[in-house]
Each structure stands twice: as C-alpha cells, then as structure tokens.
Amino acid sequence: MKSNSLSGIVSCLSAYDPDALTVAHAQQIIHDYIEPITSSERVAIRSALDRVLAQDVISTIDVPAHDNSAMDGYALRGADLADVATLQLRLVGSVHAGHRFDGQVGSGECVRIMTGAVMPDGCDTVIPQELVDAADALTVSLSTSRVRSGDNRRRRGEDLQRGQAALSKGKVVRPADLGLLASLGLAEVVVQRRLRVAFFSTGDELRSVGEALAPGAVYDSNRYTLYGMLTRLGCEVIDMGVVGDDPAALETALRDAAANADAVITSGGVSVGEADYTKQTMAALGEMLFWKIGMRPGRPMAFGRVGMEGRQAYLFGLPGNPVAVMVSFYFIVRDALLRLSGANYAPLPRLRVRSQSAIRKKPGRTEYQRGIVSRQEDGEWTVRLTGAQGSGILRSMSDANCIIVLEHDQGEVRLNDQVEVVLFDGMV
Template identity: 40%
Template sequence: MGDCDSHQAQLKPVDEALAFLLDQVKPITQHKTLALDESLGRVLAAPVKSQVDVPPWDNSAMDGFAVNSNDLQSDEVRLRVAQRIPAGSVGTFLEPGTAARIFTGAPVPENADAVVIQEVCRIDGEEVVIMESPAIGANIRKAGEDILQGEEILLAGIKLDAQHLGLAASVGVAELSVFRRLKVAVFSSGDELVMPGEELKAGQIYNSNQFTLSGMLQRLGCEVIQLGIVEDTFEATCDALSRAAEEADLVLASGGVSVGEEDHVKPAVERLGSLELWKIASRPGKPLAFGYIGETPFMGAPGNPVSLFVTFSLFARPFILRMQGLSGEVRPKPVAVIAGFEKDATDKRQEYARGRLELNGQGQAVVKLYPNRSSGVLSSVVWANGLAVLPPLTAIKPGDPVDFIPYNELMT
C-alpha cells in the first residue's frame, strides 16, 4: 500500500466519527426553574403535566345556536331564543323548545346536545328558524377531548419553542424546570490573527473564527466564555486549555490542530489529558481533534474558516445538543434534491460542499455549488443556503439525486 493510501486508511469515516462523539457525551444535569417567558430555547429538564382538562368544559366550536335534538323533529323548526352566551359567559339550563345564541368558545348550556351553525339559521324576531338539523354532538368540543388533567404534555429533553410555551400556559403551568446553559470556552490559535478594528500588518488576517464560533454557540443557547487569540507557543496553548477546562463544560479551539511546527493544540491536549479522535474522512475539515483536558471534553477545529463552519455544524453541534440534555435525533437531517452540477469519482473523502438550493422551471429543488471550493473562502458560506453531501468515490452528474442539508438544520 502506498503512503497516500496508508494515510487515507487512518481517516475515520464521518458516520463513525459522529457516532463515537455522541457516545462520549455526558449531559449536564444541573437545572433551574424559570418563568415561561424566560424559557424559550432552553432544554426541558422535567416533564410537564396538565393541571386542567382542555377544554375545561363542553364548548361551542362555531358561532350559532345551542339546541336539544329532541326539539328538532322536522325539516324546519322555530325555537324561541331564550339566552345569549358569548365566550367568557356561562349560560343557564336550556329549557325545552328554546335555543341559546352561542359564540365560539362559549360553554354549552346544560341540556343542549348540539350547536347549529348560524349559516343554516334565520332570525325571525325573537325566534330562530333552523333549516338544517345537526347530528347529536355536532359542533361541540367535549371537555378534556384535547388534554386530560394529569396528562403528560411535554417530555423532558425537548428544546422549548414558542408552541411548547403556549401549550404549558394553556394548562395553567407558569414555570418550567430547564437545564442550565452549557458553558463553552472558545479561543483562536494563531500569531497571524488580529481583531477587527485593528490595523492589519504584513502577514496578518482578521480573526473571523471567533465570531463564527461565538455566533453559532449563542444560536444554540450556550454561555460563551471567550478567551480570545492565543499565541502560537506550546506554553501559551497549555495555559489557555487549562484555564478553559476549569471554567467550562466544553472547550472549543480553532486552528493549531494540524501537524505543523506551529500547531500546538494537539500536543498540548495530549500533555494535559488525552486525544481520542483525530482526522476525519471529511472535506473540508479533516483535522478534527477530540479529547479531554482532565475530565472536560475538548474539540479542536481547523483554522480555515469554511472548515471551521462545516466541522462545527456536523460534529460540534450534535455533541453540544446532546450535552445540553436534548433527547431524540441531534444529527442534521438531509433532504433529497437534484444535482445541478457535475463531480468525478476520485475523491476518497466525503465532501460537504457549499450549495444553494433553488427551484427550476419545473418546480424541482436543484442544488448548485459555489465555484470556488477552497476552505478559505468564507463568502461561499454566505452565498450558500446549505451543504450538499457528496459521497466518496462517487461520480455525480446533473439531474442525479443528492442529499442536501439546509442551514436551518445546522443552526438551531
């Protein structure tokens, strides 16, 4: 076997690497109680049970007239309108031979067993003429038909969205038990980096990775501990890793994870703890490092900005979601689309190419690729709206089916 083949054999396939990472996760367990309006985006730590039946009583599903079916024995019936029941009011016992004007959401009066919609009724003075008889139970929402008191309505481990908060509120729950925010320490490695706003000197570039990382972590609801730029020395890298591990639940670094003389992150992690995973059969983002600094998990991504974005999306994001206590599937879900490009079968690594999904003239979803595939072209990430999954050793022609991971699967 040649050197290139031997090197390629050391790369761990993407699915195996991700499965390994998720198997390493130890979710946080500390939780706190928050008011509903403070709980959006948090992970629920304890299940929620309903305090009431929903609806709490039989109520009208339509505007119309509450009636007793015994009074509807012919095709056209006249009934005296004896009461009016808007939402928020409670009617009285429905006397035989009468109807109650009722509105959506109002409690159905005792002795009524149907609601006639107003479209098949005609008002004539103090009477209503019913031209179409309803079935028993028509247009009545029964008490508890949606939720029963004591029923579990929200499961622990879900990420709380607006609809979850609304459901909790609908059953009288004012506070929720949620996991605390995950603390993630981040730093960038490289003497060539300077912060935006500073003057660039020869050989320097602006530190975009800090803002990409922090932004993606904030979108996931993490508490970010920013350690800034760490100089390219072994001692400084060890110091930054040690401080980060003391403060955070997870340490993320960009840059310094390759094998160059100025790449100190990998040997520093090995000195302070252990390196469990390195090099993935992925393009971009091959040199992904995972290990521990003491007991604190560490993940190191390449310094190239596109590699960082893809590595975080595919590996760090699922790991973080699981650490946050999220249950269920955490890996991004691709959708099947049509290729609007051509690719040969020579690449041995699985590529995640920056792609833009568009509809063609036939209404089909077609993905096109950014023409420059360099992992240093951050503008391509802004141009794209997702990642096209290009399997290894697979030729692709225009019109072939391909998997595509939209950004909305990578950023929430």
Template identity: 45%
Template sequence: MGCCDAPGLMPLEEAMDNMLSRIKPIQTTLRLPLAEALGYVLAEEILSPIFVPPFDNSAMDGYALRIADLEQSKTLPLAGKSFAGLPFEGEWPQGTCVRIMTGAKIPQGCDAVIMQENTQVTEDGILFLQDEVKLNNNIRPTGDDIKQGDIVLPKGARLSPRDIPMIATLGVSHVVVVRKPKVAFFSTGDELKPLGEPLAEGQIYDSNRYGIKPLIENFGCEAIDLGIIPDCPKTLAETFEQAQQLADVVVTSGGVSVGEADYTKDILEELGEIGFWKLAIKPGKPFAFGKLNTAWFCGLPGNPVSAVLTMYVLVQPMLAKLAGHTEWKAPESIPAITKTAFKKGPGRTDYQRGVYTIEDGQFVVETTGNQSSGAFRSMSLANCFVVLERERGRVEVGETVQIQLFNSTLY
C-alpha cells in the first residue's frame, strides 16, 4: 500500500520534515558581477578586505581642532579646509582650526570636531560656543562600521537590496553564488482559459499561474512557464518529460485531487514516485510531493487560495533549502486577540486570511470574510494568516490566536 492509499491525512509538520529531509542544496556555483547578484544565495562568506571607513572622518559639517588649542582660546583662526575626497594637506599650525565637511578625512593631530551650529564666524577667526568638548567628539574612527577581515555576510545568505551597496562599500566587484533553482510550472484542466479570450460555458480563467510565477521569482528562483495543459494523459506525460529536462523542480496546479479527470497522480507514479499526497491542512489538502526521474515535483491544488497558500507554506522552504539559503526563516508566529469569530472544525491546521492591527500595543486580528479556497478576494485583502491548530474548533471573539504576518514574498 502506497502513501497515497493510506487512510487519514498527513500532519503538516510531518510532511515538511519528510520533504526537507530529502532535498539537497544545489552545488553549482557562479561568479557574478555584484550588479547582477541581487536575489542570489552566497556560496562563500563575504570577508571585508578593508576597514570601513578606511580613515578617521568627520560625522558633522563643522571645524576640526585640537582640544588643547581651544583651552587656550575660544577663537581660532582658520588654517584651511578638508572636504570629502579633498583632505587638508600640509602643515597645520598650532592655535588654528580647519573647516571640515561630513565624511572628510580628519587632519593629523585633530582630536575633536565642533559642528558649525555651535560656532560663529568673526573677524579674528571661528568663535566656538560649545562649553564642553569631549575627546574624539564627532569623529568616526577607522573601521567604526566594519573592520578588515570581518565576516560581513555568511555563506547561505540571500543577497537583498540592502546587501548589495554594503558589499560595494568594500570595493568587492564580484561574488560567488549558488545557481538559482529552475522551477517549471503549468496549470492543468480543460476548464481553464488564457486571459484575454472569451469564456465558454463552464470555463474559468487560469489565475493560478499568475500567482505562482511571482512567488517563484520572489523565492529567488528562475520561473519557466509552460502554460495550460489540457486533461489529456498523453499531453500531460509529454509535458512532465519536457519540464523535468528544463528544471530542478516541477510545479503543477490542479490534477492532484480525486476527480475522474485528475490524471497527474497516475502519470507521476509511472514517471517517478510520490512521497506523500493529502495533508491535514486547510485550504490545500490535495498537495502532492514526489520525485520525477531528474526533478522534484510539487502538485498544488487547483483552487486559487490553496495554490498560493501551499506555495507559501510548503514549497517556499523547500526551494530555500534547494538554493542553499541557510539564512531563510519561516514567518514568526505572534499572539493576537480576535475581533471577529473564526469558523473551524477539528482535524486540519487551518490557515485563514486575516487583517491585523495594533491597538494599545496589542496585536488584534479580524477575518477578511469568505474563507472559501476559491475566494481569492479574501487573500488580496489580508495582511496575515490566522493559523488555527489542527484540533482546535471554532474561535470566538476575544480569544487568543497565532498569526503569521506576510513576509516580503507576498508583498
């Protein structure tokens, strides 16, 4: 008896462990120009080759001085200027100050910078109005941000828009990254119609591919759209063969339920094997995971909310591991007080769509309304999932629930 024939539903946690235990990270690496590396996962840690900043510099527009000179006189003649990229050069006479701008190199011997708001220009020089001046006032020392040899980013970190400029400050022009996973995806069903074409009786538009593609790309993978495949065993088998030649992972939506025209499961058992099918999750029960000859397989339910939810909850961590993204973390659960009731029956972990706000320092949450797996409007309105435990029943107003705020992949 196979997994798919076993009675009952597999708990979500067991399915996740089953899936992740089998996935091995991609070993192929690339050396890319920094400007092209956004979204890739680092195959090597980034070590700083320099100090940042590389020299002592001013944190303010103002005047560089020696505190000992200021103790002799509150007015100091101007000896010169230090600008960013144009430092003060030459001899610096005792008893004088140097005009300095933010980021400019500190002159040799300077031990404080007074910001210009605390000064006054006079005929005799610069009058300093600040009573107490501390040693190294407004001076950013060499290596204040990053020291030479520091690990700036670890192996396994995915490069974000915040990381790229930080690496650039080190003068690093190229990085070694893991090749992005390739994910081929398609929708199945005779009832599906491409956008822009009129609907015949009983047909609907294929929206799932428009939800799956951006998620694949937001997960840091390369998306390969194979379109809509009709409910024809021969065509489906040919598409699976094509998909596994193109990609590391094949994702389908629809065709893994129990309908008479759901051929995907049968074809998969011929081309490979199914690890599990049918999970104790709502929405998304008919989710399948398995292995083709040369690629992994994830079969999503056909209902739009179920497809996006299972991509987010199940496929996302699988692709993160495949990409070597060891810094990836699942969304954090936060306790919240319900402002509306949530209908639920025991038996499956339920991901309901909700809207959270913060009132008096406390997270509160309410339903987005219709929780049907085909009602995508409720997903569009939501900013979090209300995660209701498998054996929990109906939730009344004022109870505490766990919510997961949407991470960047859903925004």
C-alpha cells in the first residue's frame, strides 16, 4: 500500500472541509489514496470472464492468417473489371472455408468461393453470388458496375497483426474478449487475483434472516444488497454478519476483516448521534477520515485503512439506511474497488432524458433520486420518480431502473426539463 497519508492528500485539496465535502472531492481523495493490488494468477480463458487482465495480451499470429472471402460468391482478378461493362469469366474451380485453391487463376478466370475460404493466388476481389447475372458449371457472367476491385476481401492481419496488443492490462474481460482470446489460440490468460472484500453491519437492533424479531428489532438488509453489488463487481466476498453495539466486538471484527481482506465495508455507526466508540475504534486501528458529504442519500461516511499484524485493508464506513448504502456504494465505493482491483474504468455513463415531474432541489449537494425510465409512443425517453424517496425505503431501489443524478450546483427541476440518469443495466 502507499506510504503517503490521507492527511497529506487532503492538505493539497483546496477548500477541504470534512463537514461539508462534495462528492467530487470525496471521489478524488479516495482515488489518490488507493493503490491497486498486484497479485495475479493464470486461469483458463473460460474462467477469465469479468476478471481484470494483469498484463497486455500480445497476438502471436495474424488474424485472419490469410486474405479470405467475406462472402459466398466468386473470386476474381480486380484488373479484369477495367474498361468493360459486362464480363464473362471461365470457372476453374471452387474452394470452401478451411481449404485453399492450389491452382492459378489467370485473367478471365474465377473460382467459386465460400465465406472464410482463403483467397486463391491472383485473386483480390469477390462478387457475391446474388449479384452475378448468370452462372453455370463452366462460366460466370456479371455486370462490372456491381463490384469494385478489392471488394469483399478480408485482408490478412486486418483484425490483429502479429506482435500487436490484442487486449490491454487492466481490461475487464467481457464475452467478446473471450472470443478474441480464443481466436489467438490462447488457452490461458494472466489476470489479477480477485479482490477480497469483507463486510458487516453494526447495531443491536439488527437481526439476520431466520432469526425472530424482538420489539424494536429489524432484519438486516444491507448485507444482502452489499453481497449482490460486490458479487456483480467480481469480488470475493466475506460476509461477517452483524456486529452489535459493543466496542470489543467491533474491534475484533475490524481486525479480523483487515487480516483477511483487501477492503472492508461497514454499514451503520458513522452518523452523528451514533455511539462514539465506533469512530474511536476505527481511528485507533488505522488512519481514518470521517466525512459529511454533500449528497442525499448517504451523507455520513468514513474512509481510510485499518491494520492487523502488518496487513492493512481499506475501510469504507457507510451509513446504515438501506438506500444510502446502495447509493454510496455505486457512486463512491464502486470506482474505488475497481481501482483497487487494477481495472481500467470510466465513470458510469449517463443519459439525458425528459423528466415527467418537477423535482425539488436546492444547490449545495448532489442528490440521487430513484426513477423509472420508459419510452413514450413518440419514441422519446422519459423518467418518472418511483415515489417517496426516503433513504430507508428500499423498495424505491427495487422498483427503479435508474438513478436520477442532480448535480451539486443544480437547482429545481421543472416539468419536462432534461435530467441525467444512470441506468441500472450494466451497473447492478
């Protein structure tokens, strides 16, 4: 991990105020503090899906390996097309994919060819079979206006050339990448080891699923949403359950988590009015910052690192309200974990759509409203709120298919104003 301190990073940040921190400043501090893991492993390419490449993948072959036909049709010499309106060619053979034509193709001759077949020597053009005027076992007639020299030929190495980087270090492997790796003949690839993330919830009022509810108790939902979000992100998860309001239990949980994980996520215990020991215990075990971020939901947050026997883990202390946990994860923790995993990443893409309602908003904080994007009969995309937007209303996240992002300096949204949304597809 980096030797630079959190205090050193924030000292370089103009107008830093832990009690009034913007989302952008919080994201920047976390980005500057986190250092990616470096451990890697070699896996079969089918096991590489959603993993992060630990090194560039260099092509050892040309792809395709030969000039080949992009169409079913007839391979011919492009020079034969010059200065004539119609052309009759003598058919001298045929070739299928996986084979090659060993003969020579002279002027005025052609070869029946299938998609993917190697181009015969002397041929540089393919006319699709549906564009020829007439064809029999001996000749093919065509209009030269229907084809140009070089048409429908895939050139050797046009996809990848030997020695070229096929995939870059830090890329998250997607289905198309598996196919690309296979096209290079690679059975294995080197990837970053999976990020290990431990998480637990805090609070005497919390019960795990299956336990009886006493008066005042509630079921813990945060561990389940965190499990889902972390799993979708490709992390190895360590669910440490519920930790009660006890300083010794919290210290033990943090020490165990730091000893076994790269990052630790807690929910609850970081907001004003919570027991002071939570912050004290976190700070005693490492270097921590406690923030009041200008965002809704999700204002209170702790960030830093905690250690155990020489091993340290990054710590994200999230608020306890269910929606606040999810919003904080997606817009602050997600990118931090991607950086920690060594992945190349970009901010979640946003779309501008028309709001079906007015939304109350004052400048000075970033707000994340739960919405439902739909397409109207005229083809325009619009968004409407899911209903009540309280940070404890988890159903608002379940009903939603997007988050409406209202930026820090933005004010009221009027009916039919354009707003930015982040779609859940691809995010959750």
